Structure formats: structure tokens, C-alpha cells
Amino acid sequence: MVAPVTPLSGFLPAQIRRLVIKIGSALLVDPDGQVRENWLRTLVADVAERRAAGQQVIIVSSGAIALGARRLKLPKGGRGSLEDAQAAAATGQITLSQCWASLLHENGITAAQMLVTLDDLENRRRYLNASATLERLMQLNVVPVVNENDSVATAEIRFGDNDRLAARIGQAARADAVVLLSDVDGLYSANPHADANAMLIETIERIDARIAGMADSGSASGMGSGGMTSKIEAARIATSAGAHLAIISGKVEAPLSHWAKDGRGSIFLAAPAKRARKGWLAGRLTVRGRIVVDAGAEKALGKGNSLLPAGVAKVEGIFARGDVVDILTEDGRVIARGLIEYDSDEAARIAGKRSEDIAALLGHLPRSVLVHRDHLAMV
Structure with a gap:
């Protein structure tokens, strides 16, 4: 079901107390395997502005494999084999965490790193531990930077994409909303790269078969592991946990400020929140x-x-x-x-x-x- 545009466009601090922001590899790392530091500075400035206005922010950041692959000179962006991906992640994660910590520190913000695997959020006890850690970091006015622990994850125990990880982190942190920064500015009625008549779907109240059918599972950059299919699956998890989810363009500088001004993107509206245990059950991936x-x-x-x-x-x-x-x-x-x-x-x-x-x-x-x-x- 598609509804008129919602006043939640921009997910401003007055509307949303706690926000999860996911950044994909293609936005954070250029084709040569270098951090896009100038763009990232504009995003961190956005984060600092929102925190000053009272919004709590959690970052889910991709990029470790892409960064590590360049440093190790691995073929296929480090994704040629599981062993290459694990080695690239272990190497790139140091660079990634240092970059986030440095840029956030320049804005007077303390960063914390959390590396999780699928099992950390599928196992109820470990899920509660992760939730407690996120809550304490919020109380301490820290910005957690979360990524999948690809250095130890295998095909059987990994999320596979950070879209769904962001939704599950949002659930564990009891966030009010999740923003997925993407190389497209929302969900379209067809693939906008292939169909000039494709229309942006601005507000989605319910994810039905028609909405799910609009997804394209491909990753345009070749760096990431998700596509629109993973984003809709993330929206299912987030909305069932009582959080809104937005897909917006990250190809512009200061993407959060840009979105707050023009409101262009797709917003999946939250369903009534389930009790904590039932929300965890509904959001499980295995x-x-x-x-x-x-x-x-x-x-x-x-x-x-x-x-x-x-x-x-x-x-x-x-x-x-x-x-x-x-x-x-x-x-x-x-x-x-x-x-x-x-x-x-x-x-x-x-x-x-x-x-x-x-x-x-x-x-x-x-x-x-x-x-x-x-x-x-x-x-």
C-alpha cells in the first residue's frame, strides 16, 4: 500500500530520538580502495549537527573488506574466496575504525567500535548483551560504529549485507528509525537504471507482494553485498520492531542535511512495536x-x-x-x-x-x- 509523503522526511531530532545510519562500501570507499574522506567529513558534520540537537546516533559502517583488499593487493575486491574476505576484513577494519574515530573526534565526539556476527544477534542471550552495551554507550554520549565481524564470519553465520545488520542493530538499540544511505535515492516501481519510466515510491505503509516485487537484488558498485532486496528485508525487520526505515541517496555531500531539505527518498512506516521477545523472534534471520x-x-x-x-x-x-x-x-x-x-x-x-x-x-x-x-x- 502506498500513501502520500510523510512528515517524517528527514528523520529530524524533534521526531526521532535515536537513529541508526548505515553506510555502504560504495559510498565510503572509492574504486581505488581509498576512503572517500572529503565526503565522509560532510556526513560526520551531519552527525555532529544532529547530536547537538539532541539526537542519539548509531553508525553501521561497511568498508573493511574493500579497504583491506587494496592494502593486501587481493583480487576481486577481496571477495574471491572466504579466506581472502576474512583477511581483507581483519586488515581493513583497523583503517576503517581509525578513520571513524579520528573524524568523530575532530567534532568532539567519542567513538566506540562494535563487531558482531549473525549469531550474536540470533542467540537470545548474546542479543541482550549487545542491546545492553548499545544502551550504555548511548547513556555515555558515545557514537557506536558497528560492523559485521567478517574476519571470523563464515557463510553459515553471517548477515551477508549491512542493510539487515543495521535493522537488527536498530531493534537491539530500540531505535526510532534506521536510514540506509544508498547509491539510489529510494525504492522505485522498476529498476531506474534500466527503465526511464520508473517511479519513486515515497511512503510505504505495508510491505506486500507488490512492494517486494519491485526489488532488484543486484549491487551496482561491485563492492557491496546488498541490493534493493536486502533493503526491503531490512525494512521488514525494522518496521516490525516499531522503527521507521528510510532509503535515501548517499551520493551527495552532507546526505542527511540534503535529505532534511528536499525529503527525497522512500520511507517504510513502522508497525506497532511488538514486545521485546516477540520483536527479536520476528527479526531473526535463521x-x-x-x-x-x-x-x-x-x-x-x-x-x-x-x-x-x-x-x-x-x-x-x-x-x-x-x-x-x-x-x-x-x-x-x-x-x-x-x-x-x-x-x-x-x-x-x-x-x-x-x-x-x-x-x-x-x-x-x-x-x-x-x-x-x-x-x-x-x-
């Missing part, structure tokens, strides 16, 4: 299994009920009690995510069965629901 439910169960879940075995049509995957699973309709739509109460083999045995029949099948009846409503989040 699940262990899938539970396919019938129409009756879908309706019951929509009313806030628990998932009963009787409404389950199919169980997919191998998982243990307490793992996170997706709940899908029979036509493949993911409608919820939750913590499963049974191992996968037991869940498959009791699928479609009434509660009174489960004890006879399993020889015991430890739990009457498959996913309890307190551990379930609609998505």
Missing part, C-alpha cells in the same frame, strides 16, 4: 524448521491463539525443542515465527492430531500446544 498450517490454524493465530497440533498440515526440517521455526500457510506464505515445544520427529507424529490423541501416540503429553502464543510472533 530458523531451524517450517510448520505448514491449515486455514483454521491461520485464523486462530491471527486472533492471538497458540498453535495446536490439530491445525498442522506438514512439518519440515530437523529441529529440537526450543528452536525457532517459521509457520507457513499451505500456499507458502510465512505468517509467524516461534519457539517450538517439540522435537521435529515428535512434531511430525502429532501433526493434525487432537490434543486428547497425542498421549496415546507419544506415551505422554508434556505440552498441549506446538507453539505457545507467548513465544510466537506474527510477521
